[in-house]
Amino acid sequence: MSVFLHEFKKLWNPKVLLAVLLISLFFYEFFLSFHIEYFPNGRPALDMQQIYAEMIEDYGHEMDETEFKDFQKKLEAAKEEAGVYLQNNDTAQELGVTSYEEYRKLYNEAENGIDVHEKIDKLHAEIMFDKDIDVFWEIQGFKTVQSHYNRRGQWNIKDTKYSSAQKKAEQIYKETDLQSILPFQIYENYKNLIQYTGILIVIVIFIVIGRLYLPDQKKGLLQLQYTSKMGRGLFWSKFSAGLMTTFLLTTMYLGVFFLLYSKNDTSMFWSSELSSFSFGWPLLSWYDFTFLEYIGVTVAIIYTLAFCTAVISAMISRMVSSYMVLVGLQIPAAILLILLISSFLLVYVFSLTNALWVYWVILVGLIAGSGGFLFFRSRREQRVDIT
Known part of the structure; x- marks a missing residue:
C-alpha cells in the first residue's frame, strides 16, 4: 500500500x-x-423551451392527439393576443392589418421597393426587435412545435445504407407514434x-x-x-x-x-x-x-x-x-x-x-x-x- x-x-x-x-x-x-x-440561444429558441416546459406540466412527458388539439388552442389564443396588439398599433392600422395572419401574409408577400413593403418591414422590425413583443416570438415557437408534431413519422429514409435502421425507425413510430x-x-x-x-x-x-x-x-x-x-x-x-x-x-x-x-x-x-x-x-x-x-x-x-x-x-x-x-x-x-x-x-x-x-x-x-x-x-x- x-x-x-x-x-x-x-x-x-x-x-x-x-x-x-x-x-x-x-x-x-x-x-x-x-x-x-x-x-x-436567442429567440424563438428561448420561447420554444418555455413552451415545451409548459407542455410537460400540462400533458406529462407525452402529448397525444387529444392533447395536441388543446395545444393548438393555445396557439390560436396567442394569435388573438397578437391581433389585439396590431389593432392598437399605428403602423398596422395604416396598413389595414388587424390579425396575425394578415400581418404574416403581408410581410411575406409585399414586394420590395413599394411603400407597403417599407411599412410592413418597419412594423416587423418594431415588433420583433425594437420592442421585442413576446407573443409574436411565442407564436413562432408554437408553430415550430406544431410543425414538428404534424410531420412526425413522415420520413424519407430510402437513402439510408442500413436497412436495419429503416426498419427500427418504422417500428418506433408504430409503437410510440412519436409522442x-x-x-x-x-x-x-x-x-x-x-x-x-x-x-x-x-x-x-x-x-x-x-x-x-x-x-x-x-x-x-x-x-x-x-x-x-x-x-x-x-x-x-x-x-x-x-x-x-x-x-x-x-x-x-x-x-x-x-x-x-x-x-x-x-x-x-x-x-x-x-x-x-x-x-x-x-x-x-x-x-x-x-x-x-x-x-x-x-x-x-x-x-x-x-x-x-x-x-x-x-x-x-x-x-x-x-x-x-x-x-x-x-x-x-x-x-x-x-x-x-x-x-x-x-x-x-x-x-x-x-x-x-x-x-x-x-x-x-x-x-x-x-x-x-x-x-x-x-x-x-x-x-x-x-x-
Missing part, C-alpha cells in the same frame, strides 16, 4: 496539474462556455457539451498518465527494479495508481461538468423518451432510453474511454525513453480517440444514424485493444532480462 500511495502522489505533480488546469480553462472558454452561457416531449435543442445542447467534455478528459489523462513510467525510465531505475521480485511488482503498483488517478480525474471533471450543466435547467425533460416528435428519424435511438438514461449511458462511455486512454498512455509511457517520443506516439492515439468520440461514441450515440453493431464494435474493439495491449506488456514485464 505504501508503494501504491507513493506512486499515486507522484502522478499529482503540481506543475503538471497547473498545466492541466490552464488547458481545461482554455478548453472551457473556446468549446464549452457558449453552450452553457448562451442556452437557449414524447423532448426538444431537439435540449438533446443537441447536451450532445455538444458531453462531446467536448469527453475530449477534454481524454487529453488530460494522456498528459497525466503519460508520466507514469517514463521518469523512472529516464533515470535508469528500471534496471534496478528488475533485479528483484518486488521491483518487478512496481509495474502493477504504478499501473494501479494510474487507474485510481484516472478514476478521480474523470469523476472530478464530470462533477464540474454537471454542476455547470445544471444551469441549463433541463431536469423536467429527464423522464422523456428519446423517441421525440421533434427529432428526425436518424436521431431516434436503438434503445428505449429516457433522456436521463441516455445521460447515464454517455457517462459510462466516458469512464470506459478514460480507462482505455489510461491503459494506452501508460503502456506508451513504459515503452519510450524520452518525452519527445512519448508525445509523438500520444498525439496520433489521442487523435484517433477524439475522432471516435466526435463521430460515434458521444455524438448521438446509439442513434439510428449508424447501424447498432457499429457502436458495439467500436466500444468492444477499444476495450479489447487496450486490454490486449496491457496483457502483452505485462507478460513481457515478467520475462524481461537485465543485461
Whole structure:
C-alpha cells in the first residue's frame, strides 16, 4: 500500500496539474462556455423551451392527439393576443392589418421597393426587435412545435445504407407514434457539451498518465527494479495508481461538468423518451432510453474511454525513453480517440444514424485493444532480462 500511495502522489505533480488546469480553462472558454452561457440561444429558441416546459406540466412527458388539439388552442389564443396588439398599433392600422395572419401574409408577400413593403418591414422590425413583443416570438415557437408534431413519422429514409435502421425507425413510430416531449435543442445542447467534455478528459489523462513510467525510465531505475521480485511488482503498483488517478480525474471533471450543466435547467425533460416528435428519424435511438438514461449511458462511455486512454498512455509511457517520443506516439492515439468520440461514441450515440453493431464494435474493439495491449506488456514485464 505504501508503494501504491507513493506512486499515486507522484502522478499529482503540481506543475503538471497547473498545466492541466490552464488547458481545461482554455478548453472551457473556446468549446464549452457558449453552450452553457448562451442556452437557449436567442429567440424563438428561448420561447420554444418555455413552451415545451409548459407542455410537460400540462400533458406529462407525452402529448397525444387529444392533447395536441388543446395545444393548438393555445396557439390560436396567442394569435388573438397578437391581433389585439396590431389593432392598437399605428403602423398596422395604416396598413389595414388587424390579425396575425394578415400581418404574416403581408410581410411575406409585399414586394420590395413599394411603400407597403417599407411599412410592413418597419412594423416587423418594431415588433420583433425594437420592442421585442413576446407573443409574436411565442407564436413562432408554437408553430415550430406544431410543425414538428404534424410531420412526425413522415420520413424519407430510402437513402439510408442500413436497412436495419429503416426498419427500427418504422417500428418506433408504430409503437410510440412519436409522442414524447423532448426538444431537439435540449438533446443537441447536451450532445455538444458531453462531446467536448469527453475530449477534454481524454487529453488530460494522456498528459497525466503519460508520466507514469517514463521518469523512472529516464533515470535508469528500471534496471534496478528488475533485479528483484518486488521491483518487478512496481509495474502493477504504478499501473494501479494510474487507474485510481484516472478514476478521480474523470469523476472530478464530470462533477464540474454537471454542476455547470445544471444551469441549463433541463431536469423536467429527464423522464422523456428519446423517441421525440421533434427529432428526425436518424436521431431516434436503438434503445428505449429516457433522456436521463441516455445521460447515464454517455457517462459510462466516458469512464470506459478514460480507462482505455489510461491503459494506452501508460503502456506508451513504459515503452519510450524520452518525452519527445512519448508525445509523438500520444498525439496520433489521442487523435484517433477524439475522432471516435466526435463521430460515434458521444455524438448521438446509439442513434439510428449508424447501424447498432457499429457502436458495439467500436466500444468492444477499444476495450479489447487496450486490454490486449496491457496483457502483452505485462507478460513481457515478467520475462524481461537485465543485461
